[in-house]
Amino acid sequence: MEKKQQIREFEELKAGVKELLGFNVFQYKDSYIGRRFDSRLRAYHLETYDAYWDLLRRDAKEQERLLQELTINVTEFFRDQPVFDVLRQQIIPCLLTKKGKIRVWSAGSSDGKEAYSLSMLFNEALGEQQAAARVEILGTDIDADCLDHAKLGKYECHPGILQTDIVKQLRFLPNPDHFFVIQGNQYSVKPAVKSLVRFEYHDLISGPKKQNIDIILCRNVVIYFTRELQEVLYQDFFNALNPGGFFVMGKTETLVGPSRSMFTPFNLAERIYQKT
Ligand SMILES: C[S@@+](CC[C@H](N)C(=O)[O-])C[C@H]1O[C@@H](n2cnc3c(N)ncnc32)[C@H](O)[C@@H]1O
Structure with a gap:
C-alpha cells in the first residue's frame, strides 16, 4: 500500500478508536499505538487499517481486546x-x-x-x-x-x-x-x-x-x-x-x-x- 494512504488510514483509525472507545490515542506516541494496532491486524491476517476499522466498529469483543492491548499492564510485586x-x-x-x-x-x-x-x-x-x-x-x-x-x-x-x-x-x-x-x-x-x-x-x-x-x-x-x-x-x-x-x-x-x-x-x- 502507498505510504500516504497508510498514514491516512492510520490517522482515521486513531480518530475512530478515540470516538468508539473513549481512549485518547492521540496523547500516545504513534510508534506505540502503531505496534498495538499492527498486533491486532496480524491476529486477523488483515492488511490494512481500513479493514481492521471495519471489523472493530462492528465487533464489541474486539473493542474490548484492543482496549486491553492498548493498556498493557505487565507488573510484578517489588518490580525493580x-x-x-x-x-x-x-x-x-x-x-x-x-x-x-x-x-x-x-x-x-x-x-x-x-x-x-x-x-x-x-x-x-x-x-x-x-x-x-x-x-x-x-x-x-x-x-x-x-x-x-x-x-x-x-x-x-x-x-x-x-x-x-x-x-x-x-x-x-x-x-x-x-x-x-x-x-x-x-x-x-x-x-x-x-x-x-x-x-x-x-x-x-x-x-x-x-x-x-x-x-x-x-x-x-x-x-x-x-x-x-x-x-x-x-x-x-x-x-x-x-x-x-x-x-x-x-x-x-x-x-x-x-x-x-x-x-x-x-x-x-x-x-x-x-x-x-
Ligand atoms: C505497564 S503497567 C505498569 C504497572 C506498574 N506501575 C509497574 O510499573 O509495575 C502500565 C499501566 O498504566 C495504565 N495506564 C495507561 N494509560 C493510562 C492513563 N492515561 N491513566 C492511568 N493509567 C494508565 C495501564 O492501564 C497499565 O495498567
Missing part, C-alpha cells in the same frame, strides 16, 4: 527490587519522621501489585495497627479489569513464568506468608495489607489533579505518552507532592521539560527525585 531497597531503607524511615498521615500514590497501578508491595513495606516498618493509622495508599488506573483484580487482591502463582512467579518476586520479604494467605497456587493479600490501599479509576491524561501526596510512583506508564504530555504530567506530579515528597519513575524513563529543574535528584540510578 533496588527501588524498593531505597524505599525501605531511606524513604520510608525519612517519611516516618513527619507528623500525620503519609499519603502514597501508585499512578498506573495495573492489578495492584505495586501498591500492595508498598503496603507490605509500611506494615513491616510500623506493624499492622500503626500502619493502618498512619498510611494511605491510592492505586489508580484506567483499566477497569485491572482495578477489579487489584481490589480483589488474589493472584495466581505459576513458578517459572516471570510475571506470575510470585515466589521469586517475594524473595524480597523475610516472611511472605505474613502478608498472604497461600493456598496452592493462589496468593491472597491479607486484610492488614489491603486495609491501607484503595483503588480508583483515574485517567492521568484527563483526570482531576491530585494534591498532598508524599510519594508518587508512576513507573512504566508515561513511557508511551508523547513528550509534550510527559512534560505536563511531570509538572502535575511536582505540584501534587508535599514539600520533601518523593517521585519514583520507571527505570527507562527520564524527566523532560521544566520539571528537570524543579525536582532534586535523590537517587539517580533508581530514578528517584525529591521536591525539596
Whole structure:
C-alpha cells in the first residue's frame, strides 16, 4: 500500500478508536499505538487499517481486546527490587519522621501489585495497627479489569513464568506468608495489607489533579505518552507532592521539560527525585 494512504488510514483509525472507545490515542506516541494496532491486524491476517476499522466498529469483543492491548499492564510485586531497597531503607524511615498521615500514590497501578508491595513495606516498618493509622495508599488506573483484580487482591502463582512467579518476586520479604494467605497456587493479600490501599479509576491524561501526596510512583506508564504530555504530567506530579515528597519513575524513563529543574535528584540510578 502507498505510504500516504497508510498514514491516512492510520490517522482515521486513531480518530475512530478515540470516538468508539473513549481512549485518547492521540496523547500516545504513534510508534506505540502503531505496534498495538499492527498486533491486532496480524491476529486477523488483515492488511490494512481500513479493514481492521471495519471489523472493530462492528465487533464489541474486539473493542474490548484492543482496549486491553492498548493498556498493557505487565507488573510484578517489588518490580525493580533496588527501588524498593531505597524505599525501605531511606524513604520510608525519612517519611516516618513527619507528623500525620503519609499519603502514597501508585499512578498506573495495573492489578495492584505495586501498591500492595508498598503496603507490605509500611506494615513491616510500623506493624499492622500503626500502619493502618498512619498510611494511605491510592492505586489508580484506567483499566477497569485491572482495578477489579487489584481490589480483589488474589493472584495466581505459576513458578517459572516471570510475571506470575510470585515466589521469586517475594524473595524480597523475610516472611511472605505474613502478608498472604497461600493456598496452592493462589496468593491472597491479607486484610492488614489491603486495609491501607484503595483503588480508583483515574485517567492521568484527563483526570482531576491530585494534591498532598508524599510519594508518587508512576513507573512504566508515561513511557508511551508523547513528550509534550510527559512534560505536563511531570509538572502535575511536582505540584501534587508535599514539600520533601518523593517521585519514583520507571527505570527507562527520564524527566523532560521544566520539571528537570524543579525536582532534586535523590537517587539517580533508581530514578528517584525529591521536591525539596
Ligand atoms: C505497564 S503497567 C505498569 C504497572 C506498574 N506501575 C509497574 O510499573 O509495575 C502500565 C499501566 O498504566 C495504565 N495506564 C495507561 N494509560 C493510562 C492513563 N492515561 N491513566 C492511568 N493509567 C494508565 C495501564 O492501564 C497499565 O495498567
